[in-house]
Each structure stands twice: as structure tokens, then as C-alpha cells.
Amino acid sequence: MAEQKTVDKMKELLNGHCWEPMKEAAQEWVDVVGTEAEDLAKEKLLPLLKGSVATVDEMLENFSTAEAKEKFGDMADEILNHAKELKAQGKKFCDCPACTKAKEILKDLGEKLD
Numbered sequence: 001m002a003e004q005k006t007v008d009k010m011k012e013l014l015n016g017h018c019w020e021p022m023k024e025a026a027q028e029w030v031d032v033v034g035t036e037a038e039d040l041a042k043e044k045l046l047p048l049l050k051g052s053v054a055t056v057d058e059m060l061e062n063f064s065t066a067e068a069k070e071k072f073g074d075m076a077d078e079i080l081n082h083a084k085e086l087k088a089q090g091k092k093f094c095d096c097p098a099c100t101k102a103k104e105i106l107k108d109l110g111e112k113l114d
Contacts, residue, residue, distance in 0.1 A: 002033050002042075006108040013101045022048045046111060053102045053113060054094040059083035 010026050018026070025048045029041040054062075062068055063080040072079070086095065093099060093113065106113060 001038065003108065006105060007033055009101055009105050009108065013098065013105065016101070017098050019052065022052050025049075042109065046106075046109070049102050049106055050111070050113060053099045053106075054096075056083050056086045056091055056093065059094055060087065 007030060010030050014023060014026050014030070025041070025045045029038070029045045032038050032041045059079060060083045063072070063076045063083060068076040068080075083094075093103065103113065
């Protein structure tokens, strides 16, 4: 059974920026923690949770496009520059609040990102 701190982190993630399939799977998991359905919900959740953590290379690729600049304006340049800094520091994953929270939850659930 998941610890309460992990459930609380998941609720924080749900209250933040979260894509819809992830939000649905996370809510389903939160709703069944402590029941026989928890393991099945966790199996559904884990790939989505892992997929929600952006790599620095994905950040570099996604925020260097004209589409990103059109959609995000100056923020695209800020994110791109931050991604370059992370890359220079040898970091592999995005450090935004959503990605950081997802990584914490994965660790709590005994999972590791590659």
C-alpha cells in the first residue's frame, strides 16, 4: 500500500499542470489506494507518470521550434535557455515543478527513470 506522503504528492500533482490521461490515471490511483484495486491502478499509472517527465533533450527539441515561440512567446526562449543550462550541468531531466513532483512520486513507488 502506498504511503500517505505519496498520495499527498499525487494530489499536489493533480492540482497543478497535468495532461488529461495522466490526470485520469492519477485520480483513479488516489481513489483506490489501500484497496485490492491499487496494484492494477498503479500498473496503468506508471507508464503515464514516466512519460510525463520531460528529458532535457526533449526540452531542447521542443522549445527551439517556431511553433514553441509562437505558442509560448518569450517563455519559449527562457525555457530553451534553461534547458541549455541543465544540459551543460549534465542533467538528464526537466526540473520544473511538475516533472520534479512526478520524479519524486516514481521514486516513492519504487520506480526509476532511465
